Amino acid sequence: MQTITQRVLSDTVYSKGTAVLTYTIRYPYFTTTCSEAAALSINAFYSTAARKTEEYCRTVLASQASVQAEYAKKDNYPFFGYEFISAYTVTWNSGCMTSLYTDQYTYTGGAHGSTIRTSDTWDFSSGRYLTLADFYPHNPAYREGIFRILDQQVKARETDSPSTYFDDYPALIRSSFKPESFFVTPKGIVIYFQQYDIAPYSTGIPEFLIPFKKSR
Structure with a gap:
């Protein structure tokens, strides 16, 4: 059986005094009675993915937001800060198997944002990713x-x-x-x-x- 705790990476990125991007990245951390080695491997997977996502937010997305803020200031129209939210939902956690999905929502202006979903199902007795x-x-x-x-x-x-x-x-x-x-x-x-x-x-x-x- 797995015990799941939530870890969070969150910040607001500024450019020339303007808040151009806020991001919140939630990801799971597991302890298990099945295989400690499997939990270590799976935790490393999510930790690495979260750090890479944060790097994307602080570089690529923040850069795009900064450029858009400059355009808005130059053309004298409102700038709506970019937003990135990554949140997971656990749908099965029993025995040595856990299944979950992660929705990543990105808002870059306009009428609405967009959401991309990924999902993972794990065997915590072996650390194997189930297909x-x-x-x-x-x-x-x-x-x-x-x-x-x-x-x-x-x-x-x-x-x-x-x-x-x-x-x-x-x-x-x-x-x-x-x-x-x-x-x-x-x-x-x-x-x-x-x-x-x-x-x-x-x-x-x-x-x-x-x-x-x-x-x-």
């Missing part, structure tokens, strides 16, 4: 089964709320599908897509639950 195929050990054609379930769910959602998804969603589901885009919950496996992959922005990040009884 979607690991949940279908005797079904090499598992993707086609998933596609059929997703088609059915989108069709039902479109019946209830028309135009929630793009018209060519069957083709988009297949072309945009990424096997790493999943996480595990007590009810089953959730497949997700990024914003704009298969639906307009208003739909958000589409999620599809595949109950365990249908996941193999």
